Amino acid sequence: MSSPLRARAFDTAADRYAAARPSYPPALLDRVEECAGRPLNGARVADVGAGTGIATRLLRDRGARVVGVEPGPAMAARLRALLPGVPVVLGDGNALPLADASHDLVTYGQSWHWTDPARSVPEALRVLRPAGALAIWWNTTAFDVPWILAQHRRIAEVCGVEPQSRVRYGDRDAVRRAGLSGLPVTRHQMRWSRTVPLGTHLANIGTRSAFLVLPEDVRRAFLREEGARLRALFPDGTVEETYVADLLVATRP
Template sequence: MTASSRAHSFNAAADQYAASRPSYPPELFDFIEEFTRRPLARARAADVGAGTGIATALLRERGAEVIAVEPGGAMAAKFHTLLPDVPVIRGDGNALPLADASHDLITYAQSWQWTDTTRSVPETLRVLRPGGALAIWWNTTAFDVPWIREQHQRIAHHCGVKPTSRKRPDDSDAIRLAGLSGLRVARRQVSWSRVIPLETHLANISSRSAFLVLAEDDKRAFLSEERGRLRDLFPDEAVEETYVVDLLVATRP
């Protein structure tokens, strides 16, 4: 299964993605403001790979003048339903459909890994104004929580992918960004959690790209077994998910 196929698999689950995927904590946006030394209010921002608009909505709540860039048709359509007053443009990070020196902030929430950095870094530099910033982040696995770590390993095994043992971006991402472009780079990790119904947690699992490309019988079998395990852990069927947001921020001269 190619990376492109996995990237576009989200179009088959846009409603599920919007309903079950986690948001992001306020501390993430606080750090972006602290590092860039400018408020998000009135900043001209582009959220790339915006999906159904989870991060876009938060940027708008902070006062940013935000537009979305999204390659998937179904995801863009769901975005428009949820955020009808926010512009969404079809495109991706390798060829941004944005004018030169037009934005103060470019963000990638859960989407930087789908880009070719030899193209997306120069594109970012082209579109950012002097002093502008690139912010990329992921909700990553909280490996210090035993049941989450064990579930991560089960999902990876079932999907035929290698389990990860680190958060991302790793230090090499920061070094590569700084070396390629002369950007000033900082990294921050923020732990946070949410409590959701068991079925929402299972829907979140099945909205992941490695899971979406599986056969329906394989998905149902795994989710049925996982439902039983989780009912033992959470008899009230209220699941506490813990995440570590891993954030990389880079400002250009």
């Protein structure tokens, strides 16, 4: 579970988060439907840690009857502004403000690591209807792309954190680390990319929680230096970001 200070930092960057953070590949929601054993169209879905609604929008566009659950007031306000037809409630995954057996699917896009699985797993199971599903996913780093690996290490250094391991966990370890051991779980990994202006890429870096809590002068200096490096690599001013979307879907016993 990550620090509360870092979790609260997102509220200071809600507009940048909405503008710069990547979405997810269409295949991811295809796999969610496949693993859940039902279409999203018409399903009652709770998108927890919804942020500014990146995953919420995708779920809504698939026809889901989705509610966003978000702990940050500024992030929730941005979500409401961007998706005015979607209900949004303040709350987090450790104590969901939702009724028992009220939803077909509970989702966590890029947010499960902010919870305590000892609390969030029972909460998700409580909210799910019989045969419902819990889907959690992340856009993870494509370490086999040299410039992405080098940048990852520079970001970790400036933030004072350990770089992530380049070795991807096997399915059993991924399930255990997510706190889902003992449940029927299916895992899918999907490689995808997006091409964005350099400014959007730098803004995306600037929305990372460990980066947001740094002093402003440190953040500005890092982004200025990183921009110079990337302009040399991408002289046309566009950057291809590559990700591996990692999805775990657990069905309610």
